[in-house]
Amino acid sequence: MTGSHAALDRLAGALFRVVLAAAVLFLVIPVVVSVFLSFDDRAFIGPFPPKSFSLRWYASFFENPAYLDGLFNSLKVATLSTLISTAAGAAAAYALAEGRFPGRDALETAFLSPKFVPTVVVGFSMLGFASAIGVFDAFTRLIMGHVIITIPFTVRATLAALVGIRRSMVEAAISLGAPPWRAFLDVTLPLARTGVVAGALMAFVLSFDEVAVSLFLSDAFTQTLPIALVAEMRANLNLTVAALSTMFAAATILIVLLLDRAVGLDRVVGQGMYRG
Amino acid sequence: MTRPLAKPRISLFHAALLAPGVLIVLVLFVAPIALMALESFRPFVTGKVGSGSGWTLRNYAELMEPAYAFYFWETFRIGFIVSATALLLGAPLAFLAARTRRHRLRVAIFGLLIGLLFMSLIARLYAIQMTWGSNGPLAFFGTLIGVPARSAPYAAIQVALGLLHFVLPMVALMLVGTFQNINPRLEEAAASLGAPRWRVALTVTLPLAVPGLLSATMIALAMCISSFVVPLILGRGIVLFATNLMYVRFSDVANYPSGAAIGIIMLGLAALIVYAMMRLTRALAGAGAPS
Amino acid sequence: MSGLVLRDVVKRFGTHAAIDGLSLSVDRGEIVALLGPSGCGKTTTLRAVAGFEAIDRGAIAILGADVARLPPYRRDIGLVFQDYALFPHMSVAANIEYGLRQRGVARAAREQRRKAMLRLVRLEGLDERTPAKLSGGQQQRVALARALAIAPKLLLLDEPLSNLDAKLREALRGELRAILREAGATTLVVTHDQTEAMGLADRIALMNHGRLVQVGTARELYERPATRFAADFIGQSVWFSGTLRRGADGAEFATEDGPVLPICDAGATVGSLSIRPEYLHLPPRPGDVGRIAVTVTEVGYFGAELSLACRLASGRVIRVPLRSDGAAVPRPGAQVELGVAPERCRIIADDPLAADAAPTHDPEKGESR
Numbered sequence: 039m040t041g042s043h044a045a046l047d048r049l050a051g052a053l054f055r056v057v058l059a060a061a062v063l064f065l066v067i068p069v070v071v072s073v074f075l076s077f078d079d080r081a082f083i084g085p086f087p088p089k090s091f092s093l094r095w096y097a098s099f100f101e102n103p104a105y106l107d108g109l110f111n112s113l114k115v116a117t118l119s120t121l122i123s124t125a126a127g128a129a130a131a132y133a134l135a136e137g138r139f140p141g142r143d144a145l146e147t148a149f150l151s152p153k154f155v156p157t158v159v160v161g162f163s164m165l166g167f168a169s170a171i172g173v174f175d176a177f178t179r180l181i182m183g184h185v186i187i188t189i190p191f192t193v194r195a196t197l198a199a200l201v202g203i204r205r206s207m208v209e210a211a212i213s214l215g216a217p218p219w220r221a222f223l224d225v226t227l228p229l230a231r232t233g234v235v236a237g238a239l240m241a242f243v244l245s246f247d248e249v250a251v252s253l254f255l256s257d258a259f260t261q262t263l264p265i266a267l268v269a270e271m272r273a274n275l276n277l278t279v280a281a282l283s284t285m286f287a288a289a290t291i292l293i294v295l296l297l298d299r300a301v302g303l304d305r306v307v308g309q310g311m312y313r314g
Numbered sequence: 315m316t317r318p319l320a321k322p323r324i325s326l327f328h329a330a331l332l333a334p335g336v337l338i339v340l341v342l343f344v345a346p347i348a349l350m351a352l353e354s355f356r357p358f359v360t361g362k363v364g365s366g367s368g369w370t371l372r373n374y375a376e377l378m379e380p381a382y383a384f385y386f387w388e389t390f391r392i393g394f395i396v397s398a399t400a401l402l403l404g405a406p407l408a409f410l411a412a413r414t415r416r417h418r419l420r421v422a423i424f425g426l427l428i429g430l431l432f433m434s435l436i437a438r439l440y441a442i443q444m445t446w447g448s449n450g451p452l453a454f455f456g457t458l459i460g461v462p463a464r465s466a467p468y469a470a471i472q473v474a475l476g477l478l479h480f481v482l483p484m485v486a487l488m489l490v491g492t493f494q495n496i497n498p499r500l501e502e503a504a505a506s507l508g509a510p511r512w513r514v515a516l517t518v519t520l521p522l523a524v525p526g527l528l529s530a531t532m533i534a535l536a537m538c539i540s541s542f543v544v545p546l547i548l549g550r551g552i553v554l555f556a557t558n559l560m561y562v563r564f565s566d567v568a569n570y571p572s573g574a575a576i577g578i579i580m581l582g583l584a585a586l587i588v589y590a591m592m593r594l595t596r597a598l599a600g601a602g603a604p605s
Numbered sequence: 606m607s608g609l610v611l612r613d614v615v616k617r618f619g620t621h622a623a624i625d626g627l628s629l630s631v632d633r634g635e636i637v638a639l640l641g642p643s644g645c646g647k648t649t650t651l652r653a654v655a656g657f658e659a660i661d662r663g664a665i666a667i668l669g670a671d672v673a674r675l676p677p678y679r680r681d682i683g684l685v686f687q688d689y690a691l692f693p694h695m696s697v698a699a700n701i702e703y704g705l706r707q708r709g710v711a712r713a714a715r716e717q718r719r720k721a722m723l724r725l726v727r728l729e730g731l732d733e734r735t736p737a738k739l740s741g742g743q744q745q746r747v748a749l750a751r752a753l754a755i756a757p758k759l760l761l762l763d764e765p766l767s768n769l770d771a772k773l774r775e776a777l778r779g780e781l782r783a784i785l786r787e788a789g790a791t792t793l794v795v796t797h798d799q800t801e802a803m804g805l806a807d808r809i810a811l812m813n814h815g816r817l818v819q820v821g822t823a824r825e826l827y828e829r830p831a832t833r834f835a836a837d838f839i840g841q842s843v844w845f846s847g848t849l850r851r852g853a854d855g856a857e858f859a860t861e862d863g864p865v866l867p868i869c870d871a872g873a874t875v876g877s878l879s880i881r882p883e884y885l886h887l888p889p890r891p892g893d894v895g896r897i898a899v900t901v902t903e904v905g906y907f908g909a910e911l912s913l914a915c916r917l918a919s920g921r922v923i924r925v926p927l928r929s930d931g932a933a934v935p936r937p938g939a940q941v942e943l944g945v946a947p948e949r950c951r952i953i954a955d956d957p958l959a960a961d962a963a964p965t966h967d968p969e970k971g972e973s974r
Binding site: 043044046047049050051054057058060061062064065066067068069071072075083084085086087122125126127129130132133134136137139145148149151152154155156157158159160162163164166167170182183185186189193243246247249250253254264267268271279280282283286287290291293294295297298303 | 324325327328329331332334335336338339342343345346347349350353402403404406407410421424425426428429430432433434435436437438440441442444445446449450451452478479482483486510511512515536539540542543546547557560561564570573574577580581584585588
Binding site: 204206207209210211212213214215216217220224225228229 | 677683687
């Protein structure tokens with residue numbers, strides 16, 4: 039019987055490896071293709087692979103005012119909405135972590151609920167609402183929309199970090215002579231900092247990449263980068279997006295390396311209940 | 315050990331901390347959606363931007379018609395297929411990351427998954443279009459399965475591929491957590507009793523992972539049906555999700571009430587999925603399995 | 606002036622009284638252990654003294670001053686938590702100096718005090734380590750140093766040794782007592798482990814159901830337990846039901862199991878007879894006037910000690926320890942006589958009050974034998 043078992047085992051193992059490879063290749067190949075195409079010298083999208091290379095598409099990105107405006111707008115919107123969302127979200131998370139009052143759990147659910155709403159719905163409803171209350175400035179509308187879609191992430195990330203801080207540590211500080219506000223500054227804040235930063239990072243990336251909300255709330259004069267990209271790609275499909283893709287990929291690799299250096303990716307994902 | 319006093323009231327300090335967040339949620343979330351809900355019951359007057367007065371169920375009734383119901387059906391159909399595929403592709407990767415003792419390998423997998431989460435979806439979608447599209451290196455895939463890359467039905471395949479690329483990293487990361495929370499000693503025990511690895515996986519790991527697998531799949535499904543960008547860019551107008559329909563109703567014909575009705579339905583569906591997921595995890599957790 | 610005085614303290618959670626009229630006094634420089642099973646209210650008492658729980662009735666005074674109005678950070682106490690609660694983002698030095706910083710002590714003085722504390726707890730040189738890099742025992746000592754650095758009026762220890770494994774616990778118990786003696790602070794230790802209490806404290810306050818059952822030195826509690834709960838919680842007892850009567854040679858206790866045992870200095874007049882197992886001698890020693898005939902059914906080997914299961918005439922089985930000092934060991938089935946001195950037989954009243962009922966669950970009891 040061990041003979042057939044061994045054969046089955048090998049088959050299962052092979053299957054496992056095949057699926058594994060398929061998954062990784064599926065994820066990675068498009069990015070690699072994109073990187074290659076970003077250096078394509080041809081003026082149109084031709085069959086892969088490119089034969090000659092140049093940086094024309096990178097130049098095309100930086101020379102296009104629509105893209106540059108979009109980038110600038112995206113950065114502005116992402117930064118401002120992240121700041122608002124982090125400030126309000128972290129404060130609320132602290133009250134949720136410490137507070138014991140009726141409705142606390144319901145409140146936590148309320149803060150996390152925008153995450154479950156399709157972003158189209160958020161954008162669509164926000165547009166109607168903004169018009170109804172007379173807010174016609176696109177930038178303000180964008181901030182409104184981006185704040186609400188990011189706040190679940192800032193609340194959750196901060197809450198997770200705060201819940202991990204044992205009560206006894208804060209009490210220890212108090213017993214040693216620190217009034218509660220001092221204990222907060224000396225103990226709670228530093229320990230919660232990773233959570234707050236993680237939440238802010240997630241919020242920024244989410245806002246930067248958001249399409250649906252921005253589509254409804256932008257106008258002809260104020261567009262975020264994704265919107266500018268989609269509009270331009272609609273008009274004339276070219277490889278500028280590949281150049282952008284590659285730049286994003288490079289930036290992402292940098293962020294991930296920094297994250298690993300700072301916190302350790304192991305810690306970011308968690309180790310589960312049975313540490314290896 | 316710690317027995318906090320039962321405080322029936324909220325302290326002023328905490329209330330002050332909660333105030334900005336609560337204000338944001340009320341003004342930027344509850345109010346717009348409530349308004350949208352109201353609008354969905356208003357009749358649409360063609361040619362007039364904004365809607366008429368009075369109440370009607372016409373917007374919802376309209377959506378039951380086959381032409382529109384078709385879009386919901388497509389959305390769910392593709393969503394289910396993609397979620398199931400993401401589960402199948404993601405599970406081995408997640409299992410490897412959870413169980414491997416090689417620290418570098420684990421970090422590499424995490425890096426890949428987290429990196430993809432951070433990387434712009436739009437950039438990835440265009441990358442997919444360029445890769446699997448008619449000019450791309452993987453265009454042969456379409457011919458292989460009988461749907462040539464240039465044909466119209468291929469758009470649905472591309473949308474599915476795009477959704478998969480969107481959802482797979484998230485599912486894999488969630489499943490890492492699931493597998494990490496299954497006691498490896500149980501697998502070792504089964505192995506010590508003579509079971510080959512595939513049998514251990516099938517009879518020990520998988521049953522225990524079911525709650526986690528289910529919740530990951532449902533989250534993937536929710537993400538798929540809510541997706542707007544993917545069908546927008548890869549659908550090429552041929553494939554429309556309910557989300558795109560919302561946009562089209564509004565942008566093309568300025569039919570806000572109809573769009574609102576679609577929005578409410580989408581909200582209901584998302585809530586339903588979340589609710590179903592919670593009940594299922596609770597029911598399964600009651601049976602003793604970790605999630 | 607006492608170091609700590611609790612007078613008629615009551616603390617309720619809803620309808621349940623966690624502390625039910627507790628009065629206790631700790632002298633300056635004295636180490637008192639608050640001992641009791643889980644749920645007896647000892648931790649609540651500690652937290653009330655520290656100021657983290659408000660009391661409903663009664664008074665708490667530290668060095669003569671009533672502290673009811675004072676929040677924890679103004680009571681000048683040192684608290685060592687069960688999980689040590691060291692600040693993970695600060696070095697050992699910063700941890701120890703934390704209390705001093707709150708009091709505005711200058712850097713030079715802080716450093717000096719910190720070094721003195723590290724010397725006291727035998728951890729010199731570990732100033733720059735972070736708590737994550739310390740062993741359990743080291744963490745405990747840093748927590749102690751941190752609490753003592755501020756020279757508190759009152760030192761409070763919450764289950765100081767329970768987070769350590771058994772061997773370490775034994776090793777550190779003596780060290781801990783030495784450190785506490787040297788520090789000389791008024792100390793209240795909360796524990797569920799009787800060995801810990803006996804090893805650390807000058808006096809023990811035994812608690813159950815929110816009330817004090819007995820207060821005294823370890824010897825007093827062990828040799829003259831006041832209630833059945835006390836006799837069972839501290840050390841072990843072999844119990845006999847029966848009645849006290851006047852016999853030919855004096856007072857004697859007629860057990861329901863058969864043997865009649867002479868007693869002197871009975872304690873109560875109605876109740877159960879309690880004998881500490883180690884005073885049941887085999888063979889009987891001079892002075893062991895009382896005799897109990899038993900059949901040895903099982904001999905358990907535990908290294909320095911044997912454990913004999915002995916069946917009485919009534920069929921009840923009691924366990925008796927025997928030091929393995931090379932003397933003959935009875936075989937299972939042997940019929941022998943245990944001897945017990947009259948002074949070692951105490952009658953303890955069967956207390957009808959619920960407050961003195963035996964604890965429902967004391968997991969540590971077996972270990973602390």
